[in-house]
Amino acid sequence: MKNGDLGIKTTTIEKALEWGSANSLWPLTMGLACCAIEMMATQAADLDIARFGSEIFRNSPRQSDLMIVAGTTTKRMAPRVKRVYEEMPYPKYVIAMGVCVIQGGPYVDGYSVVMGVDKVVPVDVYVPGCPPSPQALTYGIITLQKKIKHETDR
Amino acid sequence: MKRTGDSTMYKIISESEDKNKIKIINIDKNDLVEFMEDYKGKGYYLSSITGVDMKDHLEVIYHIHNYDTHEYIEVKISTTDDKVPSLTKLWKAAEWDEREQYDLMGVIFEGHENLRRIVLPDEWVGHPLRKSYDLKKVQYISMDPEGKEHVSYNENEGW
Numbered sequence: 001m002k003n004g005d006l007g008i009k010t011t012t013i014e015k016a017l018e019w020g021s022a023n024s025l026w027p028l029t030m031g032l033a034c035c036a037i038e039m040m041a042t043q044a045a046d047l048d049i050a051r052f053g054s055e056i057f058r059n060s061p062r063q064s065d066l067m068i069v070a071g072t073t074t075k076r077m078a079p080r081v082k083r084v085y086e087e088m089p090y091p092k093y094v095i096a097m098g099v100c101v102i103q104g105g106p107y108v109d110g111y112s113v114v115m116g117v118d119k120v121v122p123v124d125v126y127v128p129g130c131p132p133s134p135q136a137l138t139y140g141i142i143t144l145q146k147k148i149k150h151e152t153d154r
Numbered sequence: 155m156k157r158t159g160d161s162t163m164y165k166i167i168s169e170s171e172d173k174n175k176i177k178i179i180n181i182d183k184n185d186l187v188e189f190m191e192d193y194k195g196k197g198y199y200l201s202s203i204t205g206v207d208m209k210d211h212l213e214v215i216y217h218i219h220n221y222d223t224h225e226y227i228e229v230k231i232s233t234t235d236d237k238v239p240s241l242t243k244l245w246k247a248a249e250w251d252e253r254e255q256y257d258l259m260g261v262i263f264e265g266h267e268n269l270r271r272i273v274l275p276d277e278w279v280g281h282p283l284r285k286s287y288d289l290k291k292v293q294y295i296s297m298d299p300e301g302k303e304h305v306s307y308n309e310n311e312g313w
Contacts, residue, residue: 075293075295075312076275076295078312079295079297079303080297111287114313119313
């Protein structure tokens with residue numbers, strides 16, 4: 001955005017849409033295991049991700065923009081995760097929360113766990129930890145907002 | 155040691171206590187139903203069923219709990235041919251516990267009316283908690299549009 005002398009801001013429609021979608025990321029409740037508890041703590045009053053525009057967790061994929069995959073994704077759950085992701089409208093984003101979701105974590109080489117949810121759905125931001133603290137997830141959401149607005153430091 | 159109840163008769167092989175003062179009773183698997191019938195009459199309920207693979211035999215452990223005296227008892231039986239009698243006639247709750255043990259340990263409960271897999275898909279090969287299960291042979295699960303699950307050894311045919 002550019003500030004003019006007349007008190008008028010000029011921008012492009014793309015920038016305005018990016019600004020809008022970055023500041024109204026409504027997450028989907030995709031709590032699969034213990035990381036979901038930390039996800040709930042992020043949403044609750046103390047850390048309150050509503051401050052960053054993630055106003056409310058939706059139970060329907062049709063009403064959400066962001067899927068926080070929180071918890072071990074088992075092989076049986078993977079087709080369901082894929083299906084829920086496909087039901088979400090564009091633009092849609094995915095945060096992989098916890099080491100189980102990133103590469104299997106303590107269940108690496110186990111018989112029942114998918115070694116990374118990025119084999120199932122495309123992931124935008126990885127939040128490591130076992131489980132990640134609510135602050136880490138909040139930082140992940142801020143990172144995703146920067147990514148949507150093309151403001152990444154890298 | 156032989157105990158006689160009103161109508162039951164079973165043989166206790168050994169009786170001991172672990173460090174948490176939980177009583178462990180070893181019995182023969184043929185006496186299991188009679189033993190459990192007796193203890194159900196004494197006010198015990200089935201808490202859970204676990205299985206241990208000892209390589210040459212399987213050990214099935216029944217955790218029973220008395221709500222009045224708050225007493226836990228571990229009842230252990232062992233089997234060499236994977237077959238143990240089912241407790242579904244005594245406790246309806248045993249049905250899912252036994253299905254879980256069948257699914258993951260491969261214990262066959264004789265008399266169970268609906269003994270099929272509970273957590274893994276029906277097409278899954280092998281019982282994963284067995285020592286003989288080969289973790290190198292990875293199985294992948296996929297789902298068709300009707301919602302039926304398929305298992306494959308091919309990495310590209312599922313997750």
